[in-house]
Amino acid sequence: MSGAAAIARACYNAYAAKDRAAIEALIADDFHFISPLDNRIDRQTYFARCWPNSEKIQGFDFIRVVEDGARVFVTYELRGTEGRRFRNTEILTVRAGQIVEAEVYFGWSIPHEAPAGGFT
Template identity: 70%
Template sequence: MDAIAIVKRCFQAYVDKDRAAIEAVIADDFHFTSPLDNCIDRKTYFERCWPNSETAAGFEYKNLVQDGDRVFVTYEGKGASGKRFRNTEILTVRGDRIIDVEVYFGWTIPHEAPAGGFVDK
């Protein structure tokens, strides 16, 4: 299976709330990093991140590019409440498993800043 297909299976598992499906693509030596998490292991990932599947309603891929064993994906996510957001992730795949994820949080949709403007915080 190609790396992009594996990454898509991971995201679909969130939408389907299918723990077995995501466990099938997450390696035993998996690590996850985000602005809130620093290289957490598989066990901690499932404790901290998997509960977010309860509110995941969908992902629309904006960019999905493979470079060797890494897949770069920018998506617009939709929560069960209708809240939308944009993130970028870099997922590293070894064989048929994801071994590493880096998440870069984006923004809410619609954007808080007006077109051509910014949010002053």
Template identity: 70%
Template sequence: MNDTYPEPAAIARQVYEAYVNKDREAIEQLIADDFHFTSPRDNRLDRATYFARCWPNAHTVDRFDFVHLVEDETRVFVTYDLRTREGSAFRNTEILTIRDGKLIEAEVFFGWMIPHEAPDGKSL
């Protein structure tokens, strides 16, 4: 790890804070030019497409409650409960890859709504 840059977990936290604060300038500084974003709905979106498609969702974010935030060299494994400004919530897990103080890749794995839509001990 390069001592010049903050630890990957600190960069990850700054990315989520930018969403909460609706701070486009901050997140622009954190995301690398060669960034890619993948989710169940998106396959390796480039930086420009990510900002066009995903950043507008920042206006719905109230907060992230971290369930797990684990750093492994250049990767940060994050599970969070996202709370929206409208009062809904859901849980996702992401794998973030950080290089030279910048987010270069985000892989998102969708979770479930909170409260869970299936009754306790049951399936939908």
């Protein structure tokens, strides 16, 4: 596997396949995760906090995967095992074939909770 975009896709696919060994190989030892709920948590905390969510993931539909050097900008729609869908955007930083940082921006539910032209 080569290229930051291919590594990013492999990471999401490992979540959908519930393949812990595959994702562990893709996440660097010095990995950090940032989201509206997580302030630069380390690899161990990430796996304890985030990996259990793989059980609820059926798959990902990639809307955009844009590689910019070592960074990959990924917008996806997650398909949950119980029919739930939502959209997120993540910026992944890749070094030496592994993800060293994930910066997550939560998106919206699908269908959108607000009416077209409106707001919640």
